[in-house]
Amino acid sequence: MKSRSEIRRRRVALAERGLSLALIDWGGEGPLALFSHANGFCADTLGVVAERLRPRFRVIGFDSRGHGDSDKPKPPAPYAWEEFVRDAVALADAVVRELGATRVAFGLGHSFGGTCLMAAASRRPELFERIALLDPVILPRAGDPSGWRPPEGQPHPGAVIARKRAHVFPSREALREKWRERGTFGDWDPRALELYLRHGFADLPDGRIELKCPGAVEAAVYELGGGFDPWAEIAKLRVPGILLHGGRGNFPLDFIRTFCAQADALECRSLDAGHLLPMLAPDLVADELLAWLDARR
DSSP: OOOBOSOEEEEEEETTTTEEEEEEEEEBSSSEEEEEOOTTSOGGGGHHHHHHHTTTSEEEEEOOTTSTTSOOOOSSGGGSHHHHHHHHHHHHHHHHHHHTOSSBSEEEEETHHHHHHHHHHHHOGGGBSOEEEESOOOOOOTTOOSSOOOOTTSOOHHHHHHHHSOOEESOHHHHHHHHHHHTTTTTSOHHHHHHHHHHSEEEOTTSOEEESSOHHHHHHHHHHGGGOOHHHHHTTOOSOEEEEEETTSSSOHHHHHHHHTTSTTEEEEEESSOSOHHHHOHHHHHHHHHHHHHTTO
């Protein structure tokens, strides 16, 4: 593949899925790397990690349905996690064909994006050479008390927050100042925060800005996650991979190690960071990934 240094943005129509997804092409040299982001965000939040991997890969990220600049079907049904898995397979197929590649050399997914990417690799092992899962969302099986799950019989706390969150703000400058005053996102890497502020919000005609991911979409993703079984997918996984666990996140390490043990090819490492690993500690994440890749050359 050709070396590229400029960042380009475009959309890919997935006719078999009935929608179009937005891509960000960070350029780079080498084989294809494909990035999938967390719920409520967009591919640009993985931009710092992408820049670190660009000397080794042609790095492309995509906005999931309902997020960023991708199509936004009306919630809730289109946001079942099964739909995201099928989107990931279709998108990977399309990009591989377009670039004349043989497969995705390195698939990376964060949070629910990691869970869905893992399922895509499980179902289509010939399409992925290696994968990295950044603190994927793994809910326990029925009767297993060891993991984290939303309180039974109550609304998902993430969905409640998403529906209450303000969506329109006076300007990026005003929002940045508001975050600074309240300490919101205070533990984010400043580079990741600026990428989110720039690309996670749309400009309105009156000069205000609006979150690109509607609260109803983010809430639907939270609420429908319980209907997806990652344990069935991990049992079939044959693609080599690494899972980077957020040591200060929601998922107990022993529980995640049990999950990883279901697949011989999936390694587990825990990092001293919260759930939003690529936004909190992108250089640490990149260092771990590059070291893991180097060990497999």
